[in-house]
Amino acid sequence: SQELEQSPQSLIVQEGKNLTINCTSSKTLYGLYWYKQKYGEGLIFLMMLQKGGEEKSHEKITAKLDEKKQQSSLHITASQPSHAGIYLCGADGNDMRFGAGTRLTVKP
Amino acid sequence: EPEVTQTPSHQVTQMGQEVILRCVPISNHLYFYWYRQILGQKVEFLVSFYNNEISEKSEIFDDQFSVERPDGSNFTLKIRSTKLEDSAMYFCASRLLLAGEVFYNEQFFGPGTRLTVL
Numbered sequence: 001s002q003e004l005e006q007s008p009q010s011l012i013v014q015e016g017k018n019l020t021i022n023c024t025s026s027k028t029l030y031g032l033y034w035y036k037q038k039y040g041e042g043l044i045f046l047m048m049l050q051k052g053g054e055e056k057s058h059e060k061i062t063a064k065l066d067e068k069k070q071q072s073s074l075h076i077t078a079s080q081p082s083h084a085g086i087y088l089c090g091a092d093g094n095d096m097r098f099g100a101g102t103r104l105t106v107k108p
Numbered sequence: 109e110p111e112v113t114q115t116p117s118h119q120v121t122q123m124g125q126e127v128i129l130r131c132v133p134i135s136n137h138l139y140f141y142w143y144r145q146i147l148g149q150k151v152e153f154l155v156s157f158y159n160n161e162i163s164e165k166s167e168i169f170d171d172q173f174s175v176e177r178p179d180g181s182n183f184t185l186k187i188r189s190t191k192l193e194d195s196a197m198y199f200c201a202s203r204l205l206l207a208g209e210v211f212y213n214e215q216f217f218g219p220g221t222r223l224t225v226l
Contacts, residue, residue, distance in 0.1 A: 033214060042199060043151070043217040088151065095153040095164050096141070096201075096215060 004091055006099035013079050014107050021074045021102045023089030029069045031092030037101070038085045046074075046087075079106045110134045112218035114200050120224045121190055129185045129221045131200030140183045141201040141215060142175065144168070151199065157183065158205065190225045197222050 003026040013019050023032070031050050035043040047056045049065035049072060056063050060077045076083055086101040113132045121127050133140050142154040156163040157175055174186045183202075187194055201215040 035217070037151075040197070040222070042219040043201075045214045045216065048214050090151075095156055095166065096143075097153065098151040100150050 004089055004097060004099035006087075006089055006102050008102060009100065010103040010105070012105045012107065015080060016078055019076050019079055019104070021087050021104075023072045023074070023099055025070045025091055027070070027091075029065065029072070029091055032065055032069075032072045033090040033092060033096070034063050034072070034074050035088045035090060035098075036085045037088060043088065076104075079104075081106045081108055110216075112200055112202055112216050114198075114218035114221050116221060117219065118222045118224070120226065123192055123225055124189050127187050127190055127223065129187075129198050129200075129223070131183045131185070131202075131218055132181050133183055133200065133202030134204075134216055135181070136204060137202035137216070138205040139163075139203040139215075140175075140177070141203075142185045143199040143201065143217075144196040145199065145220075146193075146196045154185070187223075190223075192225050195223055195225045 005024045007022045011019055033048050034046040036046055037043050047063045049063055052067040052069045054065045062075045065072045072089060074087060084104055084106045086103050088101045089099045090096045112134055115130045119127055140157040143151050144154055145151045153166050155165040155169045155175055172188045176184050197220045199220045200218040203215045204213050
């Protein structure tokens, strides 16, 4: 089965700082998804990447998928307290396998 | 905006009891999923359902679990005899399936049902 490793496990940043979260797959990714979860709540879709080298942005969040389609990064520019939460990467298939998540805290 | 809904939001049950968790997927979606998340752990895939049958299931989805689409709108997860370790958040998700493009759209998740087994 496909395993996804996320790093770091947790991240504390000062408001306004940039940050990057990484997701590495043991196998080639056919579809890589980023979701955000607030503690004890559901998953909110952020972005989906499918092609090697693809990059997508939404507001201050940018996600990239490397050419080999085994690694993705999520970059937040000028972080805000509203960015706080748990970021999950998911690998698509007939099911969805998730990484363990990165817990982001943004200090005002 | 259409969304996946789940009921109840919180279910407390005694060990050994049967529970049914309910989900209403987005109306034109054809692919349905159940996931669970034990507190502090990963979101884990349980089962996917398409065309009125199970498409994939994980090793977690044993004989104690079953899924059903009893009518045109609901999608249910039944746990026959709950164990303490079944305590978790259970998420339903749905996806619009396009022929030949199964990987090309995202899954929409419901808010979850928190199951507590005492």
